[in-house]
Amino acid sequence: MAKNLLAKNKLTILYGLCLAVLLLLLKWLELKLVIVNNAYEVYMGAIAVFFTALGIWLALKLTKPKTVIVEKQVYVNNGPEFTVNQAEVEKLGLSKRELDVLQLMAEGLSNQEISERLFVSLNTIKTHSAKVFEKMEVKRRTQAVEMGKRLCIIP
């Protein structure tokens, strides 16, 4: 957010500076060189071309790219032998404790029961589960368990 504003301000400042420099240049030309009155149009044209280019450049720089989300199917094998898919765990960024909570969730325990099993408070389990849901991009514990099993994170 802050960076974006900075970038925009940078461009605005740059733009203002360009204008100022151009005007100074014109003034200088007016004072130091012989300006034929008939050459007005040339200057006008030059300015027009320059600022058109600047406008185009600005537009190209400032327009946000449109994002298109393409779903890519990934097939998951769920053979009889279970081994924790460590790669998936790391990809999701799940910590040890979060994984513990997810496993106990998958066993059908309530948050209260999980907290008793792990010797921590109910609030702690709520925090962990919330983080799990956030990282796995799900809304409910049932979905988290579903996904966890598919990804071989839990048996």
Added chain:
Amino acid sequence: MAKNLLAKNKLTILYGLCLAVLLLLLKWLELKLVIVNNAYEVYMGAIAVFFTALGIWLALKLTKPKTVIVEKQVYVNNGPEFTVNQAEVEKLGLSKRELDVLQLMAEGLSNQEISERLFVSLNTIKTHSAKVFEKMEVKRRTQAVEMGKRLCIIP
């Protein structure tokens, strides 16, 4: 393709016309009105602003919208075919509707979503789920799903 070219030419012509008109206007002003020499900068500024706007407009009109393709992975289970363990279902005494509800539960759906999927009210789903829990002798939906999978009642 042809239409595209036509459109581009149209814009180019329009652009050229704009420039010509502007120059004519300036010439006219120069000839017919009193132009204070000190007002140069004002005209320059006006031209700059106008052509910058024109450039931005041109860029926005002519460029194809920038697209960034983001691949989102969707995990799909392609395990061996699943066959319902009918014997277990009968042993538990689960009705067809109760089995439907259990299956959708296993997919991580909320009671609300299940009710919408089956075109019945939320209360009906609550009744079904309560009966499922009673028949399966579990306390929570997560436990029901766990047991259902173990008994091969659901995939």
Added chain:
DNA sequence: TTCAAAATCACCCTAAAGTATGAGCCCGGA
């Protein structure tokens, strides 16, 4: 040592899940 992430816990509030009870409708079997 210092810094960031992980882990812990609390409080408040809303949403969802689950419990209990009652009731109406439909269908197939006794």
Added chain:
DNA sequence: TCCGGGCTCATACTTTAGGGTGATTTTGAA
């Protein structure tokens, strides 16, 4: 015809889950 089971829905209530925020402590890596 009557009965029971399955399915539907409702109301009222309690419990659990989940969201949001903020705080403290622990710990591991730079």
